[in-house]
Amino acid sequence: MTASHFGILLVLMATAIEGIAQVCLKKAAMVASGKGIWRVAGFACFGLETAIYTWSLRYLPVSMAFPLGSLSFVAVTLLSQCLLKERVTRMRWAGVVLILLGASLVAGRA
Amino acid sequence: MPPRSQASRKVFFGLAFAIVLDTFLQLLWKSAVADIPSQPTLWQTLQSMARQPLFLLVGLLMAGQACNWVVVLDHTDLSYAHAITSLSYVSVAALSVLLLGESLTVPQDLGIALILLGVWFVGKSDHQGEPSAREAA
Numbered sequence: 001m002t003a004s005h006f007g008i009l010l011v012l013m014a015t016a017i018e019g020i021a022q023v024c025l026k027k028a029a030m031v032a033s034g035k036g037i038w039r040v041a042g043f044a045c046f047g048l049e050t051a052i053y054t055w056s057l058r059y060l061p062v063s064m065a066f067p068l069g070s071l072s073f074v075a076v077t078l079l080s081q082c083l084l085k086e087r088v089t090r091m092r093w094a095g096v097v098l099i100l101l102g103a104s105l106v107a108g109r110a
Numbered sequence: 111m112p113p114r115s116q117a118s119r120k121v122f123f124g125l126a127f128a129i130v131l132d133t134f135l136q137l138l139w140k141s142a143v144a145d146i147p148s149q150p151t152l153w154q155t156l157q158s159m160a161r162q163p164l165f166l167l168v169g170l171l172m173a174g175q176a177c178n179w180v181v182v183l184d185h186t187d188l189s190y191a192h193a194i195t196s197l198s199y200v201s202v203a204a205l206s207v208l209l210l211g212e213s214l215t216v217p218q219d220l221g222i223a224l225i226l227l228g229v230w231f232v233g234k235s236d237h238q239g240e241p242s243a244r245e246a247a
Contacts, residue, residue, distance in 0.1 A: 022188055022192060023188070025179065025180060025183055025188075026183050026188040028180070028183075029180065029183040029184040039180070043176060046172070046176070050172070051152060051155060051156055051159070052152075054139075054155055054159060055152050055155045058155070062140065070196075070199075072192075073192065073193055073196060076188060076189060076192045076193075077189040077192070077193065080187065080188045080189035080192075081189065084188060086187050086188065086189050086238070087236065088189050088235075089235045089236055091231050091232075091234060091235040092189060092190070092193070092231065092232050092235035092237075094228075094231050095193060095227075095228040095229065095230070095231030095232035095233075095235065096189075096193055096228065096232065097228070098224045098225070098227050098228030098231060099193055099196045099224070099225050099228035099229065099232070100228075101221070101224050101228075102196075102199070102220075102221040102222065102223070102224030102225035102226075102227075102228055103196055103199050103221065103225060104221070105217045105218060105220055105221025105224065106199045106200070106203055106218050106221035106222060106225065107199060107221075
């Protein structure tokens, strides 16, 4: 595995962990009891994501890491739909896809 | 113009605050990460982060952002709120032009237009207004 491949793997891991962190925080807002556990889990995931993403920037140029990181918009929407049973309409999906494309273009030269 | 209901106002201002914090976080993080040695282990990365004062500021901003985000999520859908925060890509680009004198390329201009269009789509989609009240019911 080359350094670039390792960096891409790290960014994808960070993206997935961010999705899980966001779901944990939303769970904390939804449940009547046990909010603290969900929040701690969410913030712990954010801490791990921060470390892994920072680590990835030493293996990948920012111009590649930033666009890959914008996949978090898809990950969060997908996890919200699957795990939180949020109603994600076609219009919202269309918006998320446009945001993903736009963020990739904007961040591509970061 | 901010929305009228209290829950909608909390979401509106919460998202605006999240975008402002995220903008400064991205700019600071980019500066801070430059001092980490090339191709380190995860442990070396963590050690460098602990020694770099900018990361402390990044940590403080993150803590503020986390508190704000918890309030936002208490009042609206995660998939809605998270997508709206993509506006920070636009604000970072705008600040880079205004403060740092950078110029934007045509693909970046197109990207900003796509993000704004995407956020408009997300904003127009149905979303949960006040989940706490609904949960209680």
